[in-house]
Amino acid sequence: MSTLVDIRKLHRSFGGPAVLDSIDLTMAPGEFVALLGRSGSGKSTLLRVLAGLDTAPAQKLELPVRRSVVFQEPRLLPWKSVIENVALGVRRADARTLATQALADVGLSHRVDAWPLTLSGGEAQRSALARALVREPKLLLLDEPFAALDALTRLRMHDLVFELWRKHHPAVLLVTHDVWEAVALADRILVLDQGRFIKEIRVDIDHPRRRDDPRTSRIEAELLKELGVEPLHA
The missing domain is CATH 1.20.1580.10 (ABC transporter ATPase  like domain)
Incomplete structure (x- = not known):
């Protein structure tokens, strides 16, 4: 399989503990990857490095020339x-x-x-x-682009992003706090914690994905547990 993004031993700090602690990341052309993590885990820092808005030392940093970013605010x-x-x-x-x-x-x-x-x-x-x-773009970077939208508009945006990805087929990295958003859209989900990837899950489920599907429910519960959120029991 060919590789569009290839990062090895990427490190970023701001004078204190490492925000990105010697991480590796690869993405294939057309792959949809979601990045989850608690606040301060390094998600947006990684996206800014991928977008060329920040610099960080790395053993290897291969990125496509054509990249675009969508932020939480439309700007x-x-x-x-x-x-x-x-x-x-x-x-x-x-x-x-x-x-x-x-x-x-x-x-x-x-x-x-x-x-x-x-x-x-x-x-x-x-x-x-x-x-x-x-x-x-060969690589589309989405930094929590739906966070400020109401719930119904957010669901409509999920459908739109999926259709645009299917039509134009860029590789996509979606930074989000919304676990279901990641499960609904991504081929692969990474969990970042204290500057390191602690979990990787491939979502081999056809679209459209349903939240009441036992397979998506299991993945969602597993990711919530990694993020320190225990399911509620009746």
């Missing part, structure tokens, strides 16, 4: 229209055409000329996804 420029935000930084003559197609992919063809402040939370995050996809 749209309020003085530019939605399509201008999506096309921002695309150095091609057909940037607007590409942005129009990306907005169609996320169901926002009717909001092309809207201003960011008129968007709902879900529409703003879909715009941020379109901005990431218009760059045709």
